[in-house]
Amino acid sequence: MRHRLKDVAERAGVSVKTVSNVVNGHVHVRPDTRARVEEAIVELNYRPNLSARHLRKGRTGVIALxxxxxxxxxxxxxARHVVSAAAEHGWTVLIDQTGGRRDQERVLASGITDHLIDGLILSPLALTAADLAGLDGTPMVLLGERIEHCPADRVVIxxxxxxxxxxxxxxxxxRRRIAAVGAQRTDEGASARLRLAGYRDALRAAGLGYDQTLVASASAWHRADGAAAxxxxxxxxxxxxAVFCFNDTLALGAxxxxxEAGLRVPEDVAVAGFDDIEDGRFATPTLSTVAPDKEQVARLAIQLLADRLGGDPTVPARELRAPYRLVxxxxxxxx
Amino acid sequence: MRHRLKDVAERAGVSVKTVSNVVNGHVHVRPDTRARVEEAIVELNYRPNLSARHLRKGRTGVIALxxxxxxxxxxxxxARHVVSAAAEHGWTVLIDQTGGRRDQERVLASGITDHLIDGLILSPLALTAADLAGLDGTPMVLLGERIEHCPADRVVIxxxxxxxxxxxxxxxxxRRRIAAVGAQRTDEGASARLRLAGYRDALRAAGLGYDQTLVASASAWHRADGAAAxxxxxxxxxxxxAVFCFNDTLALGAxxxxxEAGLRVPEDVAVAGFDDIEDGRFATPTLSTVAPDKEQVARLAIQLLADRLGGDPTVPARELRAPYRLVxxxxxxxx
Structure with a gap:
């Protein structure tokens, strides 16, 4: 026997409209009600005819990060924060790994997957503004300052x-001999360029010279790269x-x-990172860092996407700024 | 002007068949050829009519983890290893976070998302065999030994x-007073129960008694939980x-x-974890651990899914075992 929406509503003790709201991924359903409806759907093995419905609506209820x-x-x-923020809109998040490869990022940005997803949140490493010019693909929000004169909505710190x-x-x-770890070529990453610029600004403001021998490159930013640098x-x-590492994993490697070199931290060398990942809070010694408000980055990105999906697609791109703090x-x- | 497959083939300097293989996510395309075709697709803004094609084939080219x-x-x-192994089959991986909640896991396992995905790899924390009984949803591979008498394909260590x-x-x-950190109630997680059993076996084999006061619970397995325990x-x-922690994040917290308690590791207390995550290799001191072959877990799971999708869905469920080593x-x- 194939169950209908009505059967699910009866089982869950809610209205047909409420079941429909859950199935359609609407936002304004209380979590306990949603859970009850989902239970009933599972128990009755109810299958909404989603493919047909999504083709009709042109929406899948899925976004990609x-x-x-x-x-x-x-x-x-x-990703955890994005999944949470998306859930409030009833969206499922497809997470994709680009490896920072420009071709991968371009394929995504060009909307080749738009039969699957309603929108894309992309943290690009290699994409350029030229890659984005004239795109009419999936609604998109970019994370970070990689691209100048960005034609898409984005969230930056x-x-x-x-x-x-x-x-x-x-x-x-x-400290006077402050090393910087994580420098990259311009085409490798914008974060490196911007963080190096901030480092130089601070040296200049303090009347300290910029010493190229204190700057170490790292084309990847894993622990092993920080240790090697x-x-x-x-x-x-x-x-x-002192060592300022451009992210926390570099700093943990440092x-x-x-x-291993027998130097004490912070007595001989002070160390600071960037990102405030959980590891740094439990390392010995615990790690000083810049803490971007990751939850806010996620919420703002989801909000931009929701606005874009719900409103006028020709509205000019917006840039929102998330806060950070020093720890x-x-x-x-x-x- | 709307471009056709032929235009992409011309631009990329390959046959129409090759473009079709790339668009359809076939395996046997050389990476550089695939890259060239993807470039041409982006340049020409070519859009295969994927929705229609997928409905015809009944496949989306997407699996969920x-x-x-x-x-x-x-x-x-x-997840990184699963994405790599799936790419060899031309599959995109949708990654979903269940929070270990039974209702979330049941909704996934019941195939509510099967209009979107061809198959599911699920690492369950709370799901039971009863939840899986009689399911006829999306082809599924389970990771881990959570469920006894499992009715689905699975990969275990x-x-x-x-x-x-x-x-x-x-x-x-x-060491004679070896603590175990990470014990859980049976309904919280199977890994805890199995790792505690192994710990008890080893004590027994060495003629050491089991001392309940040396066993610390942790309902979550983050660094903070290990430190608190x-x-x-x-x-x-x-x-x-000595302390045996049931995963590496617990051990890093430990x-x-x-x-902080002024005890030296390993002189006063030896510490071992489980998982071999990158953090443990760079911690001070570096962390001894059990290293499951994560790449192999991913490859076996993808293989099981490919076999299930390509073959007879009524073939009995298989269980494959991935190796591990001590580090x-x-x-x-x-x-």
Whole structure:
């Protein structure tokens, strides 16, 4: 026997309209009501004819979040927040990993998957404004400042200011030979360029010179890269009294390399990161960092997408800014 | 002007058949050829009529991976491997987060999303065999040993044996008061039950008694839970000389709590975890652990799904076992 909407409503003790709202992914259903309806759907093995309905409405109830790498904890934590914020709109989130490859990002941005998804939140590493010009694909929100003169909605944080503030904190500790770890070529990543700019701003504001030998590159930003970069600095005879790493995983690798070299943190070398991932709160020493408001980044991105899906697609692109704060822990503690 | 398959083939310098293979997600296309075709698709803004085609074939080219929590690094690392293995079949992976909630897992398993996906890989925390009985939904592969007498294909590792071996390693170091951190109620998680069983087996094999006061519960397995569990043990006057944590994040929290209590690892207390996440390789001290072959778990799961999608759906469910190995690092180093 094939059950109907009416049967589900009866079983769940709600109106047919409410069941319809749940099945259609509407927002204004109380979580306990939603749970009851979902229970009834499972118990009766009710199957709405979704494919047909979605083709009619032109909506799938699914959005995609595309990030370079899920095993960079920042993106995994961000993904959790996006899933939560999307759930409030009744959306399922498809998570995709681009590997930061430009071709992958272009295929996504060009809407090749738009038969599956209603909208896309993309954290690009390699995409350029030219790639986005003239696209009429899936509604899209970009994360980060990778692209100047961005033609799409996006959510950013002020990377230059944040990097400047955490560098100034190291200067205020009395450190003078502050290394920067994570520099990249322009085509590798915008975050690196912006954070390096903030670092230079802070040095300049304090009257400290910019010393290229204190800047270490890292084309990927994993722990191993941070460890290798610090080993490289030490091997070449550079003796920093502080290290600003462009993300926390680099910084956790740096902590390890400093430990192996017999240097104490923060006594010999203070260390700061960027992202405030959970690992840094439990490392020994605990890690000072810039904490972008990841929940807010996710909420703003979802809001932009909802506005775009619900409103006029020709409205000019908007840029929203999420806040950040500095978090001081043991790795920069004063003696 | 609307471009056709032929135009893409011309632009990419390949045959129409090859373009069709790329668009249809076939496996046997060389990566550089695939990239060239994707470039041409983007340049020409070619749009295959995918919805119609998929309805005809009854396939979407998308599979789902549902895990309890993406910000548990084990699941993020596993997700990366699943995305890679799926790409070899031309599949896109939709990643979903269940929060380990039984209702969420049931809705997924019941096939409510089967208009979107061809198959599901599910790592269940709360689902029971009863929930799966009589399901005729989306083809599904389960990860882990949560469900006894499982009616679906699944990939497991031998949790009892692995936990026993890492506990025996602690015993061989001469440790006698070995705490276990991460115990859970039966309805919370099967991994906890199996790893506790392995721990007890090893104690018994060594002629050591089982001491309930050395076992600490943790209903979640994050760093904070591991730190809280160890603080709890120490506060209640329990003085372990080793700690076996049921995953690495618990162990990283335990390392932190021991450090804060002024205890040295491994001199005063040896610590071992489970999962071999990247964090443990860079922690200070580096973390000894059980390393399940996550790449193999992913490959086997994808293979089971491919077999199920390509073959007879009534073939009895299969269980495949992925290997693991022990990794000894500083946290259990002998003096």
């Amino acid at each position: 595309a990030v370079p790498e899920l095993d960079i904890p920042y993106f995994a934590e961000l 002020d990377n230059v200011a944040a990097a400047g503030e955490i560098t100034s904190h190291l200067i205020q500790l009395g 610090v080993r490289g600095l030490l091997t070449s005879g550079v003796r920093p009294d 902590l390890r390399a400093l430990h 001081f822990r043991e790795s920069t503690r004063t003696r | 549902a895990v309890p929590e993406l910000d548990i690094p084990y699941f993020a690392e596993l 031998d949790n009892v044996a692995a936990a026993g071996e890492i506990t025996s390693h602690l015993i061989q170091l001469g 160890v603080r709890g043990l120490l506060t209640s006057g329990v003085r372990p000389d 390392l932190r709590a021991l450090h 000894f690092r500083e946290s259990t180093r002998t003096r």
